[in-house]
Amino acid sequence: MDFLNTIFTFPTVVFTTLLLVVIGFWFIALLGFADIDMFEGDVEIEADGSDSLFQMGFGGVPLTISISLVILISWVISFYSHQLFEYVLGEGVVFYLLGAAVMFGCFVLSIPLTAILVKPLRRFFESKETASKNEFIGLECVIATSRVTGNFGQAKVQFQGTEQLIEVRCEEENEFKIGDSGLLIEHDELRNSYVVVVKPW
Known part of the structure; x- marks a missing residue:
């Protein structure tokens, strides 16, 4: 009962709700009704000549995995923080203000921890891409971002019956x-x- 009371009380309840959404998504993915790469083309990360902190920390793995880990780690930190500091949160407005600060702190702490955890996972996703790099040349693709520049762009390509998201660049x-x-x-x-390049036909 103490466990349930904690996870369904502010601020931990916010991460509990997000975690339930994540669990639901992965359940649907296991049933084959969702693709773990489904959000890749919807997120545009500006490079500006150098990788952003997000790219350096989370690059190489599907965005759904990174987000899931951020939420899970935030939930764990929030749960234990809630257990340790519930008696100093106060009541009323003070409770929600301090709770919001704890929630934000948990989220910030989860980002570098997630970046550490995803590093060993990269090789599982990069190996598949490396094996088919040369085989992609000459294939048609569909642009998945609002623009393609010399530093930014993604596209979807059909390869061996599966759709893969790849990084593309165009000087023009x-x-x-x-x-x-x-x-x-x-x-x-x-x-x-x-x-x-633009298709010649």
Whole structure:
């Protein structure tokens, strides 16, 4: 009862709700009704010549895994913080103000911890991509981001019956928008991305 009271009391209840959503998503994914890469094309991360903190910490694994770990770790930290500091949270407005501060602190702490946990997972996702890098050249792709530049862009490509999300680059800006078709002509080892051009036909 003490456990249930804690996880369904503010601020931990916020992470409990998110965790239940995550559990529901992975249950649906296990049944085959959801793809773990389903959100990759909807998130645009600006590079500006160098990787952002998010890219450096979470790059190489599907976004759904990173988000799930952030929520799980936040929930664990919040649960134990709630247990330790519930008697100093006070009541009324003070309770919610301090609770919100604890909730924010748990979220901030979960980010570097998640970045550490995803590092050993990268090789499982990178190995599949490495094996098929050269085989993607010459294939058509569908742009999955609102634009493709020399530093940013993603596209979906059909390969061996599965749809994969890859990084693409185009030196000519404004050539592509989301939903456009392109042709993969080269793999850039340095940037681990593909050069995409407008289809000649």
